[in-house]
Amino acid sequence: MNNWSKFIESVSEKNIKVSKLDAPLKDVSGIVRNVPYIIYPKNKEEIQFILKFANQYLVKIYPISCGKNWGFGSSLPSENDTIVVNLKDFNSILDIDLENGHAIVTPGVTQEQLANALKNTPYFVDVTGSSADSSLIGNALERGIAYNSLRVENISELEVMLPNGNTINTGFSSLNDKNTSNYPWGIGPSLDGLFFQSNFGIVTQAKIKLIKRTLNAKSFCVTLKNEKDLFLFISSLKPLLENNLINCIPHIFNKERFYPGMAPLLWKYFQNIQQEKSREEILHIFNKQFNGEWFVAGNLRGINAQINLGAKYLKKITPSSSKLQFIGAKEKTLIKIIKKLPFFNELKAFIYATDELGDLTCGNPTNLTLPSINWVMPGNEKSLFDLDIDRCGDGGFLYFTPMSNYTQYDISLLLRTTMQVASKFYLVPAITLNAIKADIMEGVISVAFNKHNASEVENAHKCIKEMNKTMIDLNLLPYRNNIDMMDTITFQKDYASTLMKLKQIFDPNHILSNGRYIPTEESSNKLSKFAA
Numbered sequence: 001m002n003n004w005s006k007f008i009e010s011v012s013e014k015n016i017k018v019s020k021l022d023a024p025l026k027d028v029s030g031i032v033r034n035v036p037y038i039i040y041p042k043n044k045e046e047i048q049f050i051l052k053f054a055n056q057y058l059v060k061i062y063p064i065s066c067g068k069n070w071g072f073g074s075s076l077p078s079e080n081d082t083i084v085v086n087l088k089d090f091n092s093i094l095d096i097d098l099e100n101g102h103a104i105v106t107p108g109v110t111q112e113q114l115a116n117a118l119k120n121t122p123y124f125v126d127v128t129g130s131s132a133d134s135s136l137i138g139n140a141l142e143r144g145i146a147y148n149s150l151r152v153e154n155i156s157e158l159e160v161m162l163p164n165g166n167t168i169n170t171g172f173s174s175l176n177d178k179n180t181s182n183y184p185w186g187i188g189p190s191l192d193g194l195f196f197q198s199n200f201g202i203v204t205q206a207k208i209k210l211i212k213r214t215l216n217a218k219s220f221c222v223t224l225k226n227e228k229d230l231f232l233f234i235s236s237l238k239p240l241l242e243n244n245l246i247n248c249i250p251h252i253f254n255k256e257r258f259y260p261g262m263a264p265l266l267w268k269y270f271q272n273i274q275q276e277k278s279r280e281e282i283l284h285i286f287n288k289q290f291n292g293e294w295f296v297a298g299n300l301r302g303i304n305a306q307i308n309l310g311a312k313y314l315k316k317i318t319p320s321s322s323k324l325q326f327i328g329a330k331e332k333t334l335i336k337i338i339k340k341l342p343f344f345n346e347l348k349a350f351i352y353a354t355d356e357l358g359d360l361t362c363g364n365p366t367n368l369t370l371p372s373i374n375w376v377m378p379g380n381e382k383s384l385f386d387l388d389i390d391r392c393g394d395g396g397f398l399y400f401t402p403m404s405n406y407t408q409y410d411i412s413l414l415l416r417t418t419m420q421v422a423s424k425f426y427l428v429p430a431i432t433l434n435a436i437k438a439d440i441m442e443g444v445i446s447v448a449f450n451k452h453n454a455s456e457v458e459n460a461h462k463c464i465k466e467m468n469k470t471m472i473d474l475n476l477l478p479y480r481n482n483i484d485m486m487d488t489i490t491f492q493k494d495y496a497s498t499l500m501k502l503k504q505i506f507d508p509n510h511i512l513s514n515g516r517y518i519p520t521e522e523s524s525n526k527l528s529k530f531a532a
């Protein structure tokens with residue numbers, strides 16, 4: 001019996017759910033990994049057994065929370081021949097504290113699960129544009145970005161099971177007489193940072209900070225005519241962010257990103273009312289409403305005076321050739337009336353789309369951002385609303401996420417470089433600029449391809465790899481990377497060796513998520529050979 005079989009036998013004896021895979025796993029980016037088994041523990045005790053047996057039989061394991069890390073490797077491990085530990089069934093909301101505004105959750109808790117639990121309460125959980133079924137903890141561990149905040153700033157008091165089976169708690173929860181507190185750093189060294197984008201432990205629970213709902217919050221959408229308007233808008237937005245007049249993360253999409261997001265929903269609306277429209281007709285309808293090249297989505301929250309002031313300034317900074325729209329309580333009442341009318345179908349199609357997508361900014365997660373992945377592959381209409389985007393349809397994509405300073409120079413360098421590199425590979429990039437702080441702009445760049453066409457997959461991967469390399473040379477550094485491009489990150493020698501020493505301390509048998517962010521002996525030898 002080989003080590004995998006012995007390991008699986010021991011795990012199965014503990015009644016932990018195991019599924020055996022007969023073929024390699026493929027993801028939406030066309031990445032393939034040999035994953036012999038997936039294990040589904042439901043609680044801490046089961047995770048502890050898995051770690052114990054993995055150490056005993058020297059089996060490599062890779063924990064995921066819900067495995068929706070699309071564009072970065074989905075649920076695949078960094079290395080081949082690794083057993084995936086899927087924590088989706090370990091999904092309890094352990095506490096919701098409506099006085100202090102936080103929730104304590106385990107890794108399988110999804111955006112939707114917590115959002116539903118918070119309905120009709122004074123708080124909401126900030127959500128990302130990824131699916132309603134993605135994990136709060138998984139996204140935070142990748143330092144994901146939501147519509148109003150950085151996940152990493154909203155998560156604290158991690159409970160982490162180390163590869164030796166011991167559990168540690170961070171922040172104030174590390175104290176003997178622990179007391180729940182909203183102060184996230186605790187006292188003494190703060191170990192939280194060690195467990196983000198790393199492979200030193202399995203996070204088994206965490207505290208998530210919630211956001212207070214405000215009565216008259218308004219979503220906004222700005223349609224910017226062209227790139228000149230984009231830069232005018234971005235530069236005038238900066239002082240509004242600096243002065244907290246806008247306290248969300250405005251998401252700024254190019255048309256290649258925004259249109260595929262809206263189009264499938266418009267298409268579906270007309271299909272539902274038995275007035276099917278062709279792709280050309282959908283584009284025409286879209287262009288009538290959103291006649292521009294760039295689109296900004298965000299929301300205004302706060303006391304009424306703040307919202308009114310924010311709205312006033314947004315009007316002021318929207319260039320005259322561009323268009324600003326709000327959806328607040330007043331507009332929602334009007335929408336309710338329009339929905340009941342037997343005509344205005346085009347308008348009602350947009351209402352259907354914005355009802356779903358516009359509410360993301362207020363903590364209502366949706367699965368309806370996913371159809372964009374297959375929309376860009378004409379002929380895939382049947383698969384549009386299938387949520388398993390790793391498997392359904394031909395639509396494939398890959399992300400690259402560089403961070404830029406919030407200056408016109410750096411942002412235009414980011415955009416120019418993106419276009420130059422993508423055009424070398426005959427690809428048209430979808431771009432989102434997220435104004436995450438008044439001094440930081442995040443770029444989310446993706447290229448689309450047919451994931452079942454080997455040469456398209458290869459071309460797209462080469463493109464994203466070159467983008468990685470080119471932008472790193474320009475100091476536009478990715479904050480996160482896909483599992484196939486870990487080697488584009490090169491830490492300074494001493495930093496790399498410190499990370500490797502820490503890995504040795506936490507995980508001496510190297511059983512956990514090898515190759516994920518932390519360099520290995522092999523990768524650092526390769527690098528020093530290059531340097532020689």
Ligand SMILES: Cc1cc2nc3c(=O)[nH]c(=O)nc-3n(C[C@H](O)[C@H](O)[C@H](O)COP(=O)(O)OP(=O)(O)OC[C@H]3O[C@@H](n4cnc5c(N)ncnc54)[C@H](O)[C@@H]3O)c2cc1C
Nearest residue numbers: 065066067068069128129130134135138139144145202203
């Ligand atoms: C249309 C679309 C929109 C998207 N929008 C966004 C967006 O707005 N913001 C954003 O950030 N992302 C976005 N994404 C990317 C991605 O889908 C999300 O980041 C998603 O939340 C990640 O999947 P997950 O939450 O299920 O995490 P997982 O896939 O479960 O986890 C991610 C990684 O974290 C590590 N990990 C997970 N759980 C544990 C654990 N318990 N212990 C130790 N390590 C662990 C593993 O390395 C794992 O691979 C989008 C994707 C698509 C397709």
